[in-house]
Amino acid sequence: MALRDAFRSKEDRVSEQGALSGVRVPEASAGDTQPVISVRGLDKIYGSGLRALSGIDLEIRRGEIFALLGPNGAGKTTLISIVCGIVNPSAGRILVGGHDIIREYRITRSMVGLVPQELHTDMFETVWDTVRFSRGLFGLAPDAAYLERVLRDLSLWDKRNEEIMTLSGGMKRRVLIAKALAHEPAVLFLDEPTAGVDVELRRDMWALVRRLRDTGVTVILTTHYIEEAEEMAERVGVIHKGKLILVEDKQALMAKLGKKQLTLHLQSPLPGIPATLAGWDLTLNNDGSELELTFGADEEQACIPALLRSMGELGIEFRDLNTRQSSLEEIFVNLVSERK
Numbered sequence: 001m002a003l004r005d006a007f008r009s010k011e012d013r014v015s016e017q018g019a020l021s022g023v024r025v026p027e028a029s030a031g032d033t034q035p036v037i038s039v040r041g042l043d044k045i046y047g048s049g050l051r052a053l054s055g056i057d058l059e060i061r062r063g064e065i066f067a068l069l070g071p072n073g074a075g076k077t078t079l080i081s082i083v084c085g086i087v088n089p090s091a092g093r094i095l096v097g098g099h100d101i102i103r104e105y106r107i108t109r110s111m112v113g114l115v116p117q118e119l120h121t122d123m124f125e126t127v128w129d130t131v132r133f134s135r136g137l138f139g140l141a142p143d144a145a146y147l148e149r150v151l152r153d154l155s156l157w158d159k160r161n162e163e164i165m166t167l168s169g170g171m172k173r174r175v176l177i178a179k180a181l182a183h184e185p186a187v188l189f190l191d192e193p194t195a196g197v198d199v200e201l202r203r204d205m206w207a208l209v210r211r212l213r214d215t216g217v218t219v220i221l222t223t224h225y226i227e228e229a230e231e232m233a234e235r236v237g238v239i240h241k242g243k244l245i246l247v248e249d250k251q252a253l254m255a256k257l258g259k260k261q262l263t264l265h266l267q268s269p270l271p272g273i274p275a276t277l278a279g280w281d282l283t284l285n286n287d288g289s290e291l292e293l294t295f296g297a298d299e300e301q302a303c304i305p306a307l308l309r310s311m312g313e314l315g316i317e318f319r320d321l322n323t324r325q326s327s328l329e330e331i332f333v334n335l336v337s338e339r340k
Ligand SMILES: Nc1ncnc2c1ncn2[C@@H]1O[C@H](COP(=O)(O)OP(=O)(O)O)[C@@H](O)[C@H]1O
Pocket: 046, 047, 048, 050, 051, 052, 070, 071, 072, 073, 074, 075, 076, 077, 078, 079
């Protein structure tokens, strides 16, 4: 019910509010204080013997935007595929909306929509037939008005009678999103939604995700781009080598991740870090020719001029300098080593 509202025009919503003024529509049912997804002790060992997930415990709150962040091969797709019922867990218990994904798979599958990482679409079907069929698969009554809103919202309405194989990659991805939304799921999974998509689609997608969230849909996206997690998510889980190494509110995580380095290439090598600079997070390279300062990304303005001033007072001269942001890989490596 909530999801349809994401695709209603503003006027629709305003006039309905008018019509319903004074009537309290129960938004939430009794179970709404429960997490919408609960994962306990999840392990996945593929047939090849490869352990893709180990001891995953995770709760997703109803209506949040959650980003699962991790490098390629971390286990992101495996984890969401299990929750969506397309890969079997090796151990553990997973509930969606309080229902067990194994024993009550029909209910849990109807509650989730998945936009897969890989483009695989029924190539000869038209856009319209694809979304209509997808809705029908879940046994829902046809609702042309709802599907029209979904397609319009994704700028697909003009393409509704075209065969999917004739569409560009970006349009095909829009079709996959429309397909995932066709049965009005309570939880939408987006697996690497913006890997390799153009700027326009990325922006549209982010706007769509926010609208969905505003109507109570829970959105879980996987990404290996920190920027994407930063832009979209309210909470972030970091997964590395099949282990969920932390789950935090985004603000806290970004403060932790946003490290920068300033490297100073010195005129003449230093024998060691001067005692008066002991308060700084400095490292000197082996031959003493490069001094590196690490600081929080938000401390740039305070740190750089102050360090340069102190060095000037000490008569340490440099011939060049550069700054860089820690790469995602370094961030993950740091996070993992911190947890050992
Ligand atoms: N069907 C499969 N059979 C065997 N190994 C797989 C299969 N799918 C994924 N893997 C392996 O499981 C690990 C996690 O993969 P995946 O969940 O796709 O990671 P991510 O989505 O984070 O890139 C990788 O080492 C991958 O090679």
